[in-house]
Amino acid sequence: MGPRTTVASGVRVWLVLVVWALAAALSAEPPGWQVASGDVHVLCPMTVGGSFEARTSKLSGTLALASGHPVALNGSLSVDLGSLDTGIGLRNEHLREKYLEVGKGEGFDKVTLSEIRLPDADGEGFQGTTPFTGSFRLHGTTRPVKGQAQIRREGSGVRVEASFPVLLPEYGIEKPRYLGVGVKDEVQVKVSFVAAPVAPAGVKP
Amino acid sequence: MSRTGTIVSIVVAAVLAATAVEAEPMFLSRQYNRCTSCHYSAGGGLLTPYGRSLSRQELSTTGRSPAGATPGAPGTGEEAFLFGALGDKLGPLSLGFDTRPSHLHIDTSPTPNRDFFMNADLWAAWRAHGWTVYGELGRQPTLNPPSSKIDSYEYWVGYESEKGLGFRVGRFFPAFGVNFADHTDYSRTPLQFNSFDQVYGVELSRSGERNLIQVSLGPGHADPIIHENTSAFTATARFQRDLNTRTVLAVSGIYRASTDLLASERGGGLAFGISPVSHLTIWTEGDVIWSQGQGTPEYVLVNETSLELFRGFWLKVSPQLLTAFGDTSGGSWRIAFEADFLPRTHWHLSATYYRDESRSVSFVTKTFIAQLHLYL
Numbered sequence A: 001m002g003p004r005t006t007v008a009s010g011v012r013v014w015l016v017l018v019v020w021a022l023a024a025a026l027s028a029e030p031p032g033w034q035v036a037s038g039d040v041h042v043l044c045p046m047t048v049g050g051s052f053e054a055r056t057s058k059l060s061g062t063l064a065l066a067s068g069h070p071v072a073l074n075g076s077l078s079v080d081l082g083s084l085d086t087g088i089g090l091r092n093e094h095l096r097e098k099y100l101e102v103g104k105g106e107g108f109d110k111v112t113l114s115e116i117r118l119p120d121a122d123g124e125g126f127q128g129t130t131p132f133t134g135s136f137r138l139h140g141t142t143r144p145v146k147g148q149a150q151i152r153r154e155g156s157g158v159r160v161e162a163s164f165p166v167l168l169p170e171y172g173i174e175k176p177r178y179l180g181v182g183v184k185d186e187v188q189v190k191v192s193f194v195a196a197p198v199a200p201a202g203v204k205p
Numbered sequence B: 001m002s003r004t005g006t007i008v009s010i011v012v013a014a015v016l017a018a019t020a021v022e023a024e025p026m027f028l029s030r031q032y033n034r035c036t037s038c039h040y041s042a043g044g045g046l047l048t049p050y051g052r053s054l055s056r057q058e059l060s061t062t063g064r065s066p067a068g069a070t071p072g073a074p075g076t077g078e079e080a081f082l083f084g085a086l087g088d089k090l091g092p093l094s095l096g097f098d099t100r101p102s103h104l105h106i107d108t109s110p111t112p113n114r115d116f117f118m119n120a121d122l123w124a125a126w127r128a129h130g131w132t133v134y135g136e137l138g139r140q141p142t143l144n145p146p147s148s149k150i151d152s153y154e155y156w157v158g159y160e161s162e163k164g165l166g167f168r169v170g171r172f173f174p175a176f177g178v179n180f181a182d183h184t185d186y187s188r189t190p191l192q193f194n195s196f197d198q199v200y201g202v203e204l205s206r207s208g209e210r211n212l213i214q215v216s217l218g219p220g221h222a223d224p225i226i227h228e229n230t231s232a233f234t235a236t237a238r239f240q241r242d243l244n245t246r247t248v249l250a251v252s253g254i255y256r257a258s259t260d261l262l263a264s265e266r267g268g269g270l271a272f273g274i275s276p277v278s279h280l281t282i283w284t285e286g287d288v289i290w291s292q293g294q295g296t297p298e299y300v301l302v303n304e305t306s307l308e309l310f311r312g313f314w315l316k317v318s319p320q321l322l323t324a325f326g327d328t329s330g331g332s333w334r335i336a337f338e339a340d341f342l343p344r345t346h347w348h349l350s351a352t353y354y355r356d357e358s359r360s361v362s363f364v365t366k367t368f369i370a371q372l373h374l375y376l
Helices: A003-028 A089-099 B003-016 B025-030 B049-059 B222-228
Strands: A032-045 A051-056 A059-068 A071-080 A110-118 A128-138 A141-154 A157-167 A186-198 B039-041 B044-047 B093-106 B113-128 B131-142 B147-151 B155-160 B165-172 B199-207 B211-221 B234-244 B247-256 B265-274 B280-291 B298-310 B313-324 B327-341 B347-358 B364-375
Touching: A032 A071, A032 A157, A059 A186, A089 B049, A110 A141, A128 A157, B025 B265, B025 B280, B025 B298, B039 B131, B044 B049, B044 B093, B044 B113, B044 B131, B155 B199, B199 B222, B211 B222, B298 B327
Parallel strands: none
Antiparallel strands: A032 A051, A032 A059, A032 A186, A059 A071, A071 A110, A110 A128, A128 A141, A141 A157, A157 A186, B039 B044, B093 B113, B093 B364, B113 B131, B131 B147, B131 B155, B155 B165, B165 B199, B199 B211, B211 B234, B234 B247, B247 B265, B265 B280, B280 B298, B298 B313, B313 B327, B327 B347, B347 B364
């Protein structure tokens, strides 16, 4: 065996080691999840008593574990507000156009929840109920929110059910009123989704 | 009078009797679980400006304004009183006119076909700063002798705070169960809350996001107090729990003291409404009424299932059971089928077929009524 053969063998060994190290590093990177399916229900109490729900299944987003102790998530969840449906056309029109002003475009057409923190959750394998905090962007305004989340493993994915209150005046939304009937200032948002595991590369902090 | 004759008389009286414009519980499918979303009075009657707007934009087949059009001010659209002819001159005063030219056919009646005005009522309501003053004046048919008179069967003053605490004083129907749009349904007569059975009283209410509580107290039915100088203390209570925006449970109770002619009564009812899918609403109410000295109570079971086939066109089916005091095998079965068509704001055409069958004798009555319901 000559010197060139020895050098070539050494390079191959190094390549193998580098590839192994990269693979090991990648596998150690925190996992990510992409919303596979979900529903958002917004419970709107009416000023005359009773309440109605606005619903959509246009929920999307990708989340990744940024820190496990306690859990902090990179990425965001996003809802297409133009798809919110209250069951009747007039109410939909008022909700989308007059109050949420989805026609104004970016910052108004979608609502996003990011910077999610789960202070009582410990590690990526957490299951159970935990409070959460997040940054909520609605109607061009970003405000902190906090609520409760229930997390369950479902196969290789995760099922999440979360709820939190939103005070409409804090987001510069005009008081919804029409001919003496309106929606009270505080609405309840309920989010339910199943997220499937994905490579975390595309998840933005 | 024979039993069959009695049944025919009851059917004729029930269908001929005028009625207030009842609320439409079928709108639970639109996530409206309170009558007062669209009506000034709990249980129905004059539409609020919001209710009028909804009757045009969401109920009529062709009335809806084009997408993106800005709804006009109250009183200015076609949904307003007299098609908006008065503009916004009325301010916080709302007016409404309601009439129902009808054709009635009862196969067992000596005069099977009749054409008549079921009612012709003028309504007025003034609402400002939480206060409401409400009244009706209209034509009331009288059966003995067959004629009519001008009278008022509902008038009250009420207040509701922003927190949902309210009261009203005057003449009205006390809250009990579900006020179905078909005023002849079996749940009304046994309670003595039929067409003109309003009481004098005070009602206290608490309307919250998920609960509605209504309690009424008073000296009893208004007409006997006015015309016969007799009264019977009457108290009712109703608790409604909205299990979600399309599912409602209501528990009701009533106590009525005795008079020189009638024994005291007490009763309870349970009503459950659900809209499992869009355009479908199912309401079921069961009541039991005890009358002093009658032994076995009277039972009522009413179901009303409504399906919107297309915008403004509804089909309803309503099986009903009514037993008799002291005889749970007595009473009547009813099955009712109805088609409702609301082609344009203010116009409501309905056709209803009833089949009433006595449970104690072999006797069936078939009734058909067609109505043009104009609410201006």
